[in-house]
Amino acid sequence: MSSPDVDLTIAGGSSVDVTIAEPGGVEVVVQELTTVVELDLAVPGIQGPPGERGPAGPGGGGYQEHVQTAPAREWTISHDFGRPPAVTVMDVDGNEIDAAVHSDEQTVIITLGPATAGRAHLT
Template sequence: MNSCVIEIVEILSDVAVAELRETIHIVTEGIQGPPGASGAGFVFSQPTPATEWVINHNLGFRPAVEIIDAGGNEVDAEVQHISVNQARVYFNAAIAGEARCV
């Protein structure tokens, strides 16, 4: 006959749980940062109809270019940024109007 001995040991331990809460109060605002970019833009005028416009905007970045013909209508055109200060606009037909660079 096989015998088996089972021993039961009871281990008691005390565990303390403390809830910690930290409240942060902001009493003053910090210093203001530097202002953002000026949002500079440039308007180029082309009074004589042409199939290619060269725009020297000198903005220092490659702006979005919106073309408006002499009648006030928005015109689709191919815009090529030559540099951060110059763009060329190509049209299928010669037009006059203005380019808004933003």
């Protein structure tokens, strides 16, 4: 079985070649000088038991659809997610459209270029 070679660059620009010689030992070659340095190489062991379950995360899920029937440049939507939701904005034909979306734990404000009617999906 051949030993893998690893090239390292040390601060200051010196070049170092590292060859794994055997478990527990590493041969270090610094330019023209060879020095053998004994290192404890970590060998993966068996996996330990799983840790304790962490605390529950913030509430997730939820869905809200906002229908904007009157064209407007700004849509203001109240929600009760308790967190800023992900927002998808669509025109009346169901095409996703680009919009500036600002949200917090209770409100979403969607700003569009031209006045637009459509829908917003909050998740």
